[in-house]
Amino acid sequence: MNDPEYTHQARWDEPLITELINTGKRCYIPKRFQYDKDIAIPDNLLRKTELRLPEVSELELVRHVVRLSQMNYGVDLGPVPLGSCTMKYNPKVNETLVRYPEFSMQHPLQPEETVQGTLKAMYLLGEALKSLTGFTGITLQPAAGAHGEFTGVLLIRAYHMLNGETKRDEMLIPDSAHGTNPASSVMAGFKAIEIPSDEKGRIDLEALESALSERTAGMMITNPNTLGIFESNIMDINKKIHDAGGLVYLDGANFNGIMGVAKPADMGFDVMHINLHKTFATPHGGGGPGSGVVLVNDKLKQFLPTPIISYDKEKDKYYFDYNISHSIGHVHGYHGNIAVILRALAYIARMGGEGLREACLTAVTNANYLMHKVMHEDGLELPQDPSIPRKHEFVVSASPLLRETGVSALDIAKRLLDYKLHAPTIYFPLIVHEALMIEPTETEPLSILNEMADAIKNILKEAKENPELLHEAPHTVAGYRLDEATLAKHPILSAKMLEKIKPQWEL
Numbered sequence: 001m002n003d004p005e006y007t008h009q010a011r012w013d014e015p016l017i018t019e020l021i022n023t024g025k026r027c028y029i030p031k032r033f034q035y036d037k038d039i040a041i042p043d044n045l046l047r048k049t050e051l052r053l054p055e056v057s058e059l060e061l062v063r064h065v066v067r068l069s070q071m072n073y074g075v076d077l078g079p080v081p082l083g084s085c086t087m088k089y090n091p092k093v094n095e096t097l098v099r100y101p102e103f104s105m106q107h108p109l110q111p112e113e114t115v116q117g118t119l120k121a122m123y124l125l126g127e128a129l130k131s132l133t134g135f136t137g138i139t140l141q142p143a144a145g146a147h148g149e150f151t152g153v154l155l156i157r158a159y160h161m162l163n164g165e166t167k168r169d170e171m172l173i174p175d176s177a178h179g180t181n182p183a184s185s186v187m188a189g190f191k192a193i194e195i196p197s198d199e200k201g202r203i204d205l206e207a208l209e210s211a212l213s214e215r216t217a218g219m220m221i222t223n224p225n226t227l228g229i230f231e232s233n234i235m236d237i238n239k240k241i242h243d244a245g246g247l248v249y250l251d252g253a254n255f256n257g258i259m260g261v262a263k264p265a266d267m268g269f270d271v272m273h274i275n276l277h278k279t280f281a282t283p284h285g286g287g288g289p290g291s292g293v294v295l296v297n298d299k300l301k302q303f304l305p306t307p308i309i310s311y312d313k314e315k316d317k318y319y320f321d322y323n324i325s326h327s328i329g330h331v332h333g334y335h336g337n338i339a340v341i342l343r344a345l346a347y348i349a350r351m352g353g354e355g356l357r358e359a360c361l362t363a364v365t366n367a368n369y370l371m372h373k374v375m376h377e378d379g380l381e382l383p384q385d386p387s388i389p390r391k392h393e394f395v396v397s398a399s400p401l402l403r404e405t406g407v408s409a410l411d412i413a414k415r416l417l418d419y420k421l422h423a424p425t426i427y428f429p430l431i432v433h434e435a436l437m438i439e440p441t442e443t444e445p446l447s448i449l450n451e452m453a454d455a456i457k458n459i460l461k462e463a464k465e466n467p468e469l470l471h472e473a474p475h476t477v478a479g480y481r482l483d484e485a486t487l488a489k490h491p492i493l494s495a496k497m498l499e500k501i502k503p504q505w506e507l
């Protein structure tokens with residue numbers, strides 16, 4: 001980092017802009033924005049001391065901000081193969097579109113007749129998603145995948161309540177599921193019952209059968225599951241649950257693995273959510289904003305949150321439809337995250353049905369290509385049957401490497417940062433030890449897939465030659481390995497707190 005050649009590039013010790021005070025410099029301020037001393041502001045409202053604002057020239061400001069941006073890593077810089085997160089490239093035309101003032105300057109309480117364009121966009125997205133999934137009803141309100149799950153299981157609860165089946169209080173969930181599934185079920189008042197996976201990574205049918213009873217409210221299934229494996233018995237599984245009086249929820253957060261190829265309603269699911277921020281190309285990460293729209297079949301339409309967006313053909317008018325007989329009520333202030341909804345519609349419109357199908361097939365091809373490039377490497381193993389093709393993602397285990405060299409999945413992930421690549425998801429799903437969960441997505445070209453495979457191969461070699469190097473990685477970003485548990489529990493979010501720990505940062 002002390003190499004003089006790099007002094008103008010991003011550095012971890014870039015000062016905070018608020019530290020640059022008393023330099024006497026300022027950016028250019030156009031006259032019409034300058035303080036007009038003739039405006040009569042009462043004396044008691046005028047500040048007595050100077051406001052402590054950063055003092056920098058325009059050039060210094062631009063360089064500061066550009067250096068900060070260079071410290072960051074995102075999908076516009078390189079691949080982000082985080083399994084289950086679907087970090088695909090987000091087309092820029094979507095960003096232009098959502099910034100049109102016609103959309104961005106609207107107020108959610110405007111009268112219907114003044115927001116017909118937005119209502120039409122919402123309606124069209126709903127129709128497109130219905131046709132992709134085979135479902136008949138939709139709500140665009142939920143703001144994230146977990147929020148969609150919560151909404152979906154509330155619909156299942158409302159269904160059983162209306163039928164007088166108040167004893168149905170158990171939600172079955174495979175052990176490979178995302179942690180949000182049991183959390184959503186418990187929040188909606190259910191007991192979460194774990195169903196083990198079989199050795200092929202699929203739902204264990206015998207365990208499922210013995211768990212079904214008159215207390216079964218339903219099951220939440222991720223398909224393709226978090227191992228990237230399609231539940232080939234899905235029709236049979238869904239029939240068993242229906243025969244026991246339950247409903248089936250599809251966690252479709254990662255719709256990328258079947259989009260345009262298979263319809264969940266045809267598989268017998270009753271309700272699902274889709275993460276628009278994953279499959280339908282919205283920049284995400286760091287907590288939002290997102291959209292976890294929920295789709296349902298006819299059994300659950302009468303419980304959807306109000307209002308839904310409907311179209312009156314005779315009057316050629318789109319409107320907020322509150323006519324839902326047993327609605328569970330609102331699940332979001334106003335109508336959902338509109339910018340995400342608009343991006344999803346723009347993406348679908350630009351791709352078309354064939355394009356979406358091709359995106360899915362390419363995502364699946366990319367995942368399988370990369371899996372075959374790395375799965376035979378010494379140190380890694382594929383815990384589930386390698387002959388089963390994966391869908392959008394795959395999970396390899398670094399258990400053999402840990403046994404042989406003491407180098408863990410975490411060490412591999414951290415070392416990848418030194419190769420200027422984002423780490424994959426690690427230690428998830430919980431049923432795979434030392435899991436590396438890799439989802440390259442369809443937007444990464446062959447050259448990048450090869451680069452990722454080469455980096456992983458190199459790191460496996462390094463693990464044998466110099467394990468210490470990997471335990472201490474990363475060496476080129478952040479200065480040292482961060483303590484993630486402390487980071488999550490005691491995040492430092494203000495400059496004042498940062499000052500206190502800063503000495504530790506000196507490189």
Ligand SMILES: *Cc1c(COP(=O)(O)O)cnc(C)c1O
Pocket residue numbers: 084085144145146147178180222226251253254275290292
């Ligand atoms: C991402 C994801 C979720 C949760 O979605 P959020 O938008 O983060 O709440 C749920 N299930 C699966 C399988 C996921 O990949």
